[in-house]
Amino acid sequence: MENISIDGVDRKILQELQMDGRLTISELSSRVGLSPTPCARRVAMLEKAGIIAGYSARLDQEALGLPVTIFVAVELERQSADALQTFERALRPFERVMECYLMTGTRDVLLRVVAKDLKDFDSFLEEQLMRVPGIRNTRSSFTLRTMIRRDRLPDI
Missing domain, CATH: 3.30.70.920 (Lrp/AsnC effector binding domain/regulation of amino acid metabolism (RAM) domain)
Incomplete structure (x- = not known):
């Protein structure tokens, strides 16, 4: 895990991914005001630094029989x-x-x-x-x- 400094664009990326981790790089870049390539680089940097720890689906425990x-x-x-x-x-x-x-x-x-x-x-x-x-x-x-x-x- 690297120790990195994050800026306002990184924060926007993190906020958007927290709301919808399934965003494509194209969708994400549009939402945060970057072109896709620099956006993808920033996401990769945030993943490598351990700030983005992973991606998952949020499941409804009640619907799955564990209420x-x-x-x-x-x-x-x-x-x-x-x-x-x-x-x-x-x-x-x-x-x-x-x-x-x-x-x-x-x-x-x-x-x-x-x-x-x-x-x-x-x-x-x-x-x-x-x-x-x-x-x-x-x-x-x-x-x-x-x-x-x-x-x-x-x-x-």
Whole structure:
């Protein structure tokens, strides 16, 4: 990952791609006021620098049969670097874990988990999460509905 300086045109490119990652270079260049070749070079530079980390489709979890979102706060027995790495490695194969954050405060880790229903989540807890060594305690909170969700970073 390179450390680069970005200008107003780069910011416009990033904003447009956050709104629609499927834009062609021709469409993108038109929206940001560049010709296609310099626009393509800038996009490549932003990708190489790691500012554009990748492209993906945003899927509707409910439409795909995973309507339940649960936040699981995890307290670990130990918080050493080795214990955290071991915990992280153990969680990587768990496809129901959509996000995992190291936290400050009384809980060490916060997970965002998706499930089909309560029974599916219970199976995930019993068969996967609670079998991870080093967990002292967990506390789960079920979402009732998503009030705000942004996939776009604030204007930079």
